[in-house]
Amino acid sequence: MKISTKGRYGLTIMIELAKKHGEGPTSLKTIAQANDLSEHYLEQLIAPLRNAGFVKSIRGAYGGYVLAKGPKEISAGDIIRVLEGPISPVEGIEDEEPAKRALWMRIRDAVKGVLDNTTLEDLANHTDDGETDSYMFYI
Amino acid sequence: MKISTKGRYGLTIMIELAKKHGEGPTSLKTIAQANDLSEHYLEQLIAPLRNAGFVKSIRGAYGGYVLAKGPKEISAGDIIRVLEGPISPVEGIEDEEPAKRALWMRIRDAVKGVLDNTTLEDLANHTDDGETDSYMFYI
DNA sequence: AAAATCCTGACTTATTTAATAGACATTTGA
DNA sequence: TCAAATGTCTATTAAATAAGTCAGGATTTT
Numbered sequence: 560m561k562i563s564t565k566g567r568y569g570l571t572i573m574i575e576l577a578k579k580h581g582e583g584p585t586s587l588k589t590i591a592q593a594n595d596l597s598e599h600y601l602e603q604l605i606a607p608l609r610n611a612g613f614v615k616s617i618r619g620a621y622g623g624y625v626l627a628k629g630p631k632e633i634s635a636g637d638i639i640r641v642l643e644g645p646i647s648p649v650e651g652i653e654d655e656e657p658a659k660r661a662l663w664m665r666i667r668d669a670v671k672g673v674l675d676n677t678t679l680e681d682l683a684n685h686t687d688d689g690e691t692d693s694y695m696f697y698i
Numbered sequence: 699m700k701i702s703t704k705g706r707y708g709l710t711i712m713i714e715l716a717k718k719h720g721e722g723p724t725s726l727k728t729i730a731q732a733n734d735l736s737e738h739y740l741e742q743l744i745a746p747l748r749n750a751g752f753v754k755s756i757r758g759a760y761g762g763y764v765l766a767k768g769p770k771e772i773s774a775g776d777i778i779r780v781l782e783g784p785i786s787p788v789e790g791i792e793d794e795e796p797a798k799r800a801l802w803m804r805i806r807d808a809v810k811g812v813l814d815n816t817t818l819e820d821l822a823n824h825t826d827d828g829e830t831d832s833y834m835f836y837i
Numbered sequence: 838a839a840a841a842t843c844c845t846g847a848c849t850t851a852t853t854t855a856a857t858a859g860a861c862a863t864t865t866g867a
Numbered sequence: 868t869c870a871a872a873t874g875t876c877t878a879t880t881a882a883a884t885a886a887g888t889c890a891g892g893a894t895t896t897t
Contacts, residue, residue: 588841658821759866759872
């Protein structure tokens with residue numbers, strides 16, 4: 560029940576690009592260093608995002624990547640779907656017995672609701688609202 | 699972003715036991731055969747459920763397992779937590795940067811909301827409500 | 838021409854998943 | 868009392884996935 564580093568680092572890349580939106584390209588090297596991640600690994604993650612039309616690449620010295628759309632037009636769900644596949648707690652949800660199928664569908668819709676309604680703008684502009692205490696520790 | 703067979707088969711076991719609640723023990727062999735699963739594998743899954751106090755075992759011929767509480771007192775979340783660990787889309791949610799932390803917390807709470815509010819009774823008594831069409835195919 | 842970048846495919850390593858195997862303990866019913 | 872039907876425990880294994888690493892090539896700018 561976890562999102563892997565593919566989706567997590569992919570979001571990291573896209574938030575960084577959203578923060579620099581309108582300011583020219585950002586290289587993967589810069590993003591990798593700022594977040595202490597492997598540049599080579601990020602290359603593998605950004606390829607599907609480029610193929611899906613969410614980022615554009617600019618080759619050569621002083622090149623890098625830029626968002627292909629505005630930060631409001633790209634949701635967290637877009638990124639997770641490209642890098643992790645369909646948002647669903649099980650594969651073959653249709654084949655499940657009705658009671659379980661209904662449960663998986665409710666989980667799927669709950670997660671989709673969050674991911675599809677959170678845009679890169681929301682994530683890039685987020686300022687800590689200090690809600691740390693009550694939510695901090697979970698079971 | 700998937701629930702593994704541990705949680706899925708664990709739910710299957712518990713729903714079977716809920717259906718037979720008050721009717722004496724059900725053996726793993728019966729459940730394994732009815733669902734075409736490996737009996738030995740189910741043994742490994744039910745052990746933590748026994749240790750957590752959700753099922754009781756009855757040894758010997760004509761033995762098996764029974765629910766240790768009523769089907770209303772056990773939620774899908776109880777089972778998933780025992781078999782899959784904490785319900786959260788990432789580990790170390792506290793260490794994440796605020797924007798992403800808030801996103802993971804919203805996903806976690808959405809999933810918790812569904813799992814903790816679905817009881818074994820709901821799952822065992824479920825009759826298909828024919829909501830198949832609109833929800834059947836997902837992106 | 839040199840440096841900085843993106844681009845591609847193959848390879849590797851670690852972890853988790855999903856079992857499988859085998860021996861042992863307990864209880865029931867004939 | 869004994870055989871069959873169960874649960875209990877520990878170890879091992881095979882396959883898949885996750886998470887990187889490596890090597891080299893292509894493109895653009897200075």
